[in-house]
Amino acid sequence: MELFTNQILAGISTGAIYACMALAVVMIYQAIDHLNFAQGEMAMFSTFISWQLMQWGVPYWGAFVLTIAFSFVGGIAIERILFKPLAKAPVLTNVAGFIALFSIINSCAGLIWDFTIKQYPTPFGSSPFLGSQLISTHQAGMIGVTLLMLLGLFFFFRYTRMGLAMRAAASLPESARLVGINTSWMIALGWGMAAAIGSIAGILIAPVVFLEPNMMGGVLIYGFAAAVLGGLTSPFGAVVGGFLVGIFENLAGTYIPGVGNELKLPIALALIITVLVVKPAGLFGRPIVKRV
Amino acid sequence: MTAMLNVRDLRAYYGQVQALHGLSFSLDEGSLTTLLGANGAGKTTTLRAICNMVRSTGAIEFEGQSLSGRSTENIVRLGIAHVPQGRGTFTAMTVEENLQLGAISRSDKAGIVSDIERMYEHFPVLKERFTQQAGTLSGGEQQMLAVARALMLRPRLMLLDEPSFGLAPLIVRDLFKILGRINREDKVTILVVEQNAQLALELADQAHVIETGRIVMSGGAKDIANNEDVRKSYLGY
Amino acid sequence: MSAAEEVVTEGQAVEAVPKRAMTLGTGTSLIVLAVLLVVPLLVKNFIIFQLTMLLIYGVAVLALNILTGGSGQFSLGQSAFYAIGAYTSAILMEHFNVNYALTLPIAGVICFAVGYLFGQPALRLSGVYLALATFALATAMPQLLKLGYFEHWTGGVQGLVVTKPDAPEFLENALKSFHLKMSQDMWLYYFTLVITIAIYLWSINLLRSRSGRAFMAIRDNEIAASSMGVNVALYKTLAFGVSAGITGVAGGLGAIAVQFVAPDSYTITLAISLFLGMVVGGVGWLPGSFVGSAFIIFVPNIAESISKGLSGAVFGVLLFLVIFLIPHGARQIAIVSQQLTARLRR
Numbered sequence: 001m002e003l004f005t006n007q008i009l010a011g012i013s014t015g016a017i018y019a020c021m022a023l024a025v026v027m028i029y030q031a032i033d034h035l036n037f038a039q040g041e042m043a044m045f046s047t048f049i050s051w052q053l054m055q056w057g058v059p060y061w062g063a064f065v066l067t068i069a070f071s072f073v074g075g076i077a078i079e080r081i082l083f084k085p086l087a088k089a090p091v092l093t094n095v096a097g098f099i100a101l102f103s104i105i106n107s108c109a110g111l112i113w114d115f116t117i118k119q120y121p122t123p124f125g126s127s128p129f130l131g132s133q134l135i136s137t138h139q140a141g142m143i144g145v146t147l148l149m150l151l152g153l154f155f156f157f158r159y160t161r162m163g164l165a166m167r168a169a170a171s172l173p174e175s176a177r178l179v180g181i182n183t184s185w186m187i188a189l190g191w192g193m194a195a196a197i198g199s200i201a202g203i204l205i206a207p208v209v210f211l212e213p214n215m216m217g218g219v220l221i222y223g224f225a226a227a228v229l230g231g232l233t234s235p236f237g238a239v240v241g242g243f244l245v246g247i248f249e250n251l252a253g254t255y256i257p258g259v260g261n262e263l264k265l266p267i268a269l270a271l272i273i274t275v276l277v278v279k280p281a282g283l284f285g286r287p288i289v290k291r292v
Numbered sequence: 293m294t295a296m297l298n299v300r301d302l303r304a305y306y307g308q309v310q311a312l313h314g315l316s317f318s319l320d321e322g323s324l325t326t327l328l329g330a331n332g333a334g335k336t337t338t339l340r341a342i343c344n345m346v347r348s349t350g351a352i353e354f355e356g357q358s359l360s361g362r363s364t365e366n367i368v369r370l371g372i373a374h375v376p377q378g379r380g381t382f383t384a385m386t387v388e389e390n391l392q393l394g395a396i397s398r399s400d401k402a403g404i405v406s407d408i409e410r411m412y413e414h415f416p417v418l419k420e421r422f423t424q425q426a427g428t429l430s431g432g433e434q435q436m437l438a439v440a441r442a443l444m445l446r447p448r449l450m451l452l453d454e455p456s457f458g459l460a461p462l463i464v465r466d467l468f469k470i471l472g473r474i475n476r477e478d479k480v481t482i483l484v485v486e487q488n489a490q491l492a493l494e495l496a497d498q499a500h501v502i503e504t505g506r507i508v509m510s511g512g513a514k515d516i517a518n519n520e521d522v523r524k525s526y527l528g529y
Numbered sequence: 530m531s532a533a534e535e536v537v538t539e540g541q542a543v544e545a546v547p548k549r550a551m552t553l554g555t556g557t558s559l560i561v562l563a564v565l566l567v568v569p570l571l572v573k574n575f576i577i578f579q580l581t582m583l584l585i586y587g588v589a590v591l592a593l594n595i596l597t598g599g600s601g602q603f604s605l606g607q608s609a610f611y612a613i614g615a616y617t618s619a620i621l622m623e624h625f626n627v628n629y630a631l632t633l634p635i636a637g638v639i640c641f642a643v644g645y646l647f648g649q650p651a652l653r654l655s656g657v658y659l660a661l662a663t664f665a666l667a668t669a670m671p672q673l674l675k676l677g678y679f680e681h682w683t684g685g686v687q688g689l690v691v692t693k694p695d696a697p698e699f700l701e702n703a704l705k706s707f708h709l710k711m712s713q714d715m716w717l718y719y720f721t722l723v724i725t726i727a728i729y730l731w732s733i734n735l736l737r738s739r740s741g742r743a744f745m746a747i748r749d750n751e752i753a754a755s756s757m758g759v760n761v762a763l764y765k766t767l768a769f770g771v772s773a774g775i776t777g778v779a780g781g782l783g784a785i786a787v788q789f790v791a792p793d794s795y796t797i798t799l800a801i802s803l804f805l806g807m808v809v810g811g812v813g814w815l816p817g818s819f820v821g822s823a824f825i826i827f828v829p830n831i832a833e834s835i836s837k838g839l840s841g842a843v844f845g846v847l848l849f850l851v852i853f854l855i856p857h858g859a860r861q862i863a864i865v866s867q868q869l870t871a872r873l874r875r
Binding site for chain 3: 099101272
């Protein structure tokens with residue numbers, strides 16, 4: 001029994017990573033109605049920027065803030081330059097665009113900073129949290145920041161005019177235009193916010209998985225899975241989904257025989273898909289009524 | 293009387309299909325005009341073309357400014373509110389959020405708050421339900437909400453596309469009474485597209501009849517209502 | 530959280546290709562065929578090998594086109610079926626001495642069955658959810674192939690070497706009398722070409738048949754299709770099965786052509802490449818499958834020759850160029866040239 005509880009706790013701490021990523025995924029989904037495969041790479045690139053700033057002597061929190069600002073602007077720029085022209089193109093063409101963006105960012109990061117693994121600092125230290133061997137202070141910090149972001153997003157969408165406008169533009173773009181909302185800019189803003197959230201995710205994750213261009217590959221998939229599990233329309237669901245995915249992954253690795261590290265991903269995905277077959281809109285998503 | 297809206301030689305296209313074939317008409321400031329015609333004649337297309345929601349050529353002028361090349365949201369911000377077919381209510385949001393959205397392009401906070409109060413006076417049923425999700429309102433209530441949302445823009449011109457659709461006759465009468473009041477008291481020029489010609493002609497001052505993408509008849513609402521030939525050929529009664 | 534439901538009006542996620550435009554015109558087809566028949570006689574063996582791979586990947590992209598462009602189901606898992614087909618051929622040839630040509634229909638049938646079975650749970654998923662499920666399948670496959678349990682058959686991480694076949698004896702004898710020799714690569718090319726043409730014609734026929742119309746009805750509007758009596762479950766799983774079967778045949782051919790199968794040759798990268806091939810060629814346009822496959826075979830090489838360190842970035846930029854210029858894929862070029870020739874004829 002103790003092993004079980006420990007695995008759950010361990011799952012929650014790795015799950016914080018996925019929860020963070022999942023928040024960024026849901027953010028983008030709310031804005032553009034699809035998943036951006038390049039988001040992990042954008043987060044990775046932002047994390048490298050922050051690392052580079054620190055190499056140049058900028059203190060941690062200074063680099064943190066600068067990176068978030070840079071990512072916000074960068075996300076908007078990428079949307080305006082690369083994806084606005086594709087707005088009228090078919091969905092699958094846009095997906096090809098995400099794949100192209102992935103390739104470009106990954107390759108550039110590899111060239112600029114090469115593929116050797118780098119250490120990345122944490123402001124929370126890595127001693128055991130409250131004496132527990134399974135959650136370090138960094139992981140507790142990660143969970144804390146993720147929850148803070150969730151709260152921030154909640155307030156933004158519920159209680160600000162911009163948040164209201166973004167929700168409107170995402171749910172009914174034509175009606176949104178009819179009240180004077182520039183839906184095109186709402187999409188750009190969504191990208192900017194998703195990039196900013198992604199950069200925070202990357203900065204929190206890097207101390208655990210170490211900084212290198214391929215660090216986000218697995219994380220992104222788990223982030224997608226978590227977002228889908230939680231229901232793509234619900235930031236709260238994304239965070240819960242993230243923790244659940246972390247737990248699934250750990251339990252699968254511990255209790256299913258023959259499952260080494262390599263098979264954890266497909267098994268976790270299989271579990272998620274089983275949930276989806278039962279609850280197609282995810283745990284907290286709004287059930288979708290399809291009109292013909 | 294100055295012409296508030298001037299439409300000249302409007303041609304509109306859905307892909308390769310041409311829906312409007314050179315439509316021309318104008319709206320006088322302060323008037324309540326109705327656009328009538330059979331299904332598929334081009335009434336909805338006309339409203340959509342004014343707001344640049346469909347590809348079109350021709351000249352559209354609002355208060356002397358040309359609307360061509362402007363995006364929908366920019367046209368709306370000039371003071372034209374459009375209540376589309378099906379109402380376009382944000383069903384997942386509350387009544388109050390819908391009203392706030394109507395005013396999202398305005399920046400005068402105090403004005404917005406007082407306007408929301410005024411909407412609750414015009415439409416008391418909305419006040420009862422202001423935290424309710426808009427999707428749970430009845431058809432008539434949603435229509436009221438759609439009109440209220442449009443009014444939150446403080447528009448000078450309001451376009452309504454088949455507001456009576458799916459509503460019981462008594463509710464439609466109430467709605468039209470409110471529209472008349474808005475036209476007279478708030479000085480909003482109104483253009484109403486309607487299938488229910490009889491009621492619309494009772495409400496309006498002016499009327500235009502559209503058939504297959506062209507205006508075939510224009511005049512005072514009373515004259516058209518009294519013209520039996522027109523009624524039988526174009527309006528079906 | 531709210532109790533209200535989100536009402537979605539189902540728009541078309543995959544656009545339709547009009548029936549008339551489904552193939553190249555007869556004239557163009559004959560020209561292409563002539564080129565395909567003659568080119569190997571003029572080029573070196575390595576180029577012939579690349580052309581063979583072009584046909585093979587073209588067939589795999591074609592299978593994806595049937596699934597996505599035809600029945601509207603999005604799949605990132607084709608690499609799994611390709612792998613199963615490849616390993617089936619390899620194992621049959623190397624462990625059981627089965628003739629290489631015979632392994633292909635067997636690979637096809639096995640993959641059809643696997644695809645059909647996979648299609649069952651996939652019935653309840655669509656769009657992004659189906660993408661995730663097929664993604665899971667694709668990532669699982671290399672790991673499954675590495676499992677110690679199967680190592681005796683699969684060769685584990687190192688994989689299996691496959692013997693390259695010679696041209697059949699009767700052909701060699703016939704050519705000997707003209708003092709000609711047919712290289713293994715050339716024989717394999719023509720062998721692949723025949724199979725490719727057969728699959729291509731069969732697929733065009735399938736999409737034009739009643740089953741094809743059922744697929745497309747499901748793609749365009751699933752709810753309407755089922756209310757018109759189309760057995761949605763049957764056709765969706767059939768589409769998965771057919772697509773998997775064809776991909777399996779391609780995989781088998783691939784194993785024979787490359788002379789080698791190994792788990793890391795069949796990763797998610799392959800699935801993504803096939804997807805890109807479909808988009809570049811034009812979703813649902815079968816002839817475009819080969820344009821798409823040319824893209825995924827040659828453009829990465831071009832990117833690498835432009836810049837070794839930034840080859841991924843160059844590839845991404847080239848891909849963006851393509852999708853900016855022809856967002857609907859090579860089909861757009863075909864449509865434009867059709868319109869031009871029509872105008873010239875007047």
